Amino acid sequence: MGKAYPDIFDSILGSIREPVVVLDPDLKVIKANPSFYDTFNVNPKQTEGVLIYDLGNRQWDIPKLKELLEEILPQNTKLNDFEVEHHFESIGRKIMHLNARRIYTEENHTQLILLAIEDVTDREYYKRNLEDIVEKRTAELRIAREEALNSKHVAENALEKIKCLKDQLEAERAYLQEEIKLEFNHENIIGRSNEIKYVFYKVEQIAAADTNVLVLGETGTGKELVARAIHGLSSSKDRALVKMNCAALPSNLIESELFGHEKGAFTNAYSRRLGRFEIANGTTLFLDEIGELPLDLQPKLLQVIETGEFERLGSSETIKVDVRIIAATNRNLEAEVRKGTFREDLWYRLNIFPITMPPLRERREDIPLLVDYFIDKISKRLGKSINLVPVNVMNTLRNYHWPGNIRELENVLERAVINSSGPKLHLVDELKKPNKDLTNTNRTLAHVEREYILRVLEQTQWKVSGNNSASEILGLERSTLRARMRKLDIHKP
Ligand SMILES: Nc1ncnc2c1ncn2[C@@H]1O[C@H](COP(=O)(O)OP(=O)(O)OP(=O)(O)O)[C@@H](O)[C@H]1O
Structure with missing residues (x-):
């Protein structure tokens, strides 16, 4: 080596900081610099004249190094930054960037191969670590974005629910204001008779339960007052009693009043509107004049009573509510069922706890x-x-x-x-029985009598004798009433 390569060559090699190895055309090591010996833990004796692949017990038998020296370099004069990653038994895993140079003889044959080795292990690991972090953060960001999108949907749903709740509250506030105007309280039901005491007893018996109630009785007997009393003693007393009079509206409007409608569900449905069932969710719905509910709406009401579920008009979304129903009627629903104008199944459902208001x-x-x-x-x-x-x-x-x-x-x-002008009450009404049925009519007395007896019998549910019976109302002996019924051809259906 000394002859062929002067000392200056040694000095140059020695001054290079990174490991450098000089190979002959047969890939045997001619010389390496101190940095090479230090880095790869070998000495000149184990190195010089040895095939590069055999270095350090064949630790340098690296397929990529072979590829560089035997395939790539013969075609090129130099090659930079050729990355080789390898596990050395003596020094562990290394990532190296190889810079190779071919040096030629005058005859253009390979004289020497210079191999400078840059140890980029730390830098590469740092880079890879950073890449891992970036990849991880990207995945986290993707998840966060998906979560944000989900949260957006949840928030939108929540907003929609809040909007519904706001509509419900606003509608309910209107009912509460009506209640305030009514200045209602339980004590406003005046009466000390046994009949009214029995009503009080039934009101108190059922108020706390969640049961639906049917209030029966002639017009003006205080059915609504009783409904309010039940609500006022119930657990939902702090919420409004929502009211709906089934006789006040035509059939198509009753449906949208009860179940609500979507915007555009029918002509004039300019915006979405909550129905009474939605407004009354969690409180009491008073269905006055239930006997007037059109036959075609009765199955829908039955469905809500049975399942708590319904759809707004113009929507297929099922809404679930928890509503206590108090229904009232001055009709004899049993007779309506017989006539076919009131569904029997609905009557059974409503009639679980009837309270009859005495006239x-x-x-x-x-x-x-x-x-x-x-x-x-x-x-x-x-x-x-x-x-x-x-x-x-x-x-x-x-x-x-x-x-x-x-x-x-x-x-x-x-x-x-x-x-009355002074402190004394002066009646203006004559308070006689109305006789308008008998004027301008060509009906016989028997006809009118038959009709009246029938009406009283239906009202008393065909109770002929005893308290609150037809004979008592008509002021007749039981036997006399039975005789009149036979004569006028009146039979219990
Ligand atoms: N026991 C009572 N004490 C005081 N006021 C009463 C009593 N019962 C009824 N009233 C009053 O009589 C009026 C009629 O009562 P309410 O509207 O409750 O009767 P209703 O049976 O629901 O009538 P309708 O069948 O016509 O709907 C109301 O002004 C109510 O305040």
Whole structure:
């Protein structure tokens, strides 16, 4: 080596910081620099004259190095940054960038091969580590983005629910304001008779339960008052009682009032509207005049009662609600079922806990109490001071049969208060039985009598004798009533 390569060559090699090895054309090591010996833990004796692949117990038998020296380099003069990764037994895993140079003889044969080895292990590991971190962060970002998208959907759904709740609250507020105007409380149900006490008993018995209630009774007997009393004693008393009068609207409007509608569900449906069932979710829905509910809507009502589920008009989305229903009617629903105008299954569902309001004529002992209560209330409202009800006036009020019940009594007293100039109540109404049926008609007395008896029998559910029976209302002996029924061809259906 000394002859062929002068000392200056050694000095140059020695000054290069990175490991360098010089090979002859047969790939045997001519010389390496101190950095090579240090880095790869070998000495000149084990190295010089040895085939590069045999270095360090063949640790240098590296396929990629072979590829570089035997395939790539013969075609090229130099090659930079050829990456080789290899596990050396003595020094562990190394990532190297090889810079190779071919040096030629004058005859253009390979004289020497210079191999400079740059150890980039730390840098590469650092880079790979960074790449791993970037990849991990990218995956995390992707997940976060997906989560954000999901959260957006959840938030949108929540917003939609909040909107619905807001609509429900606004609608309910309207009902609450009505309640405030009504100044209703349980004590407003006036009466001390056994009949009304029995009603109170039933109200208190059922109020706390979640059961649906059916309030029966003639017009003006206080059915709505009882519905409010039940609600007022129930667990949802702090929410409004939502009310719907089934007789007040035509069939198609009742449906959208009950179940609500989507925008565009029908002409004039300019925006989405919540139905009473949705507004009453979690509280009480009072369905007044249930007997007037059109036959085609009855199955829908039955479905909500049974499953709590329905769809808004124009929507296929099923809405689930938890609503307590109090229904009221002045009709004899049993008779309506027989006539085919009321569905039997719906009647069974509603009739789980019936409360019957007694007509005023069956609790005449309450009349003086009611008279005092109404005179006081009406006088205050009209700025009058009436404190005397003459005995004959009270007797007249007590003896009248009150077909319009308490509402009629209230109206009669309002007219009386308006017409009384002093402290004494002066009646204006004559309080006779209405006889308009008998004028302008060519019906016989027997015909009218038959109709009236039939009506009373239906109202009392064909109870002929005893308390609250048809014979009591008609003022007849039981046997006399039976004889009249035979004569007039009246039979229990
Ligand atoms: N026991 C009572 N004490 C005081 N007021 C009463 C009583 N019962 C009914 N009223 C009054 O009589 C009027 C009629 O009552 P309500 O509307 O509850 O009767 P209703 O049976 O629901 O009538 P309708 O069948 O016509 O709907 C109301 O003004 C109500 O406040």
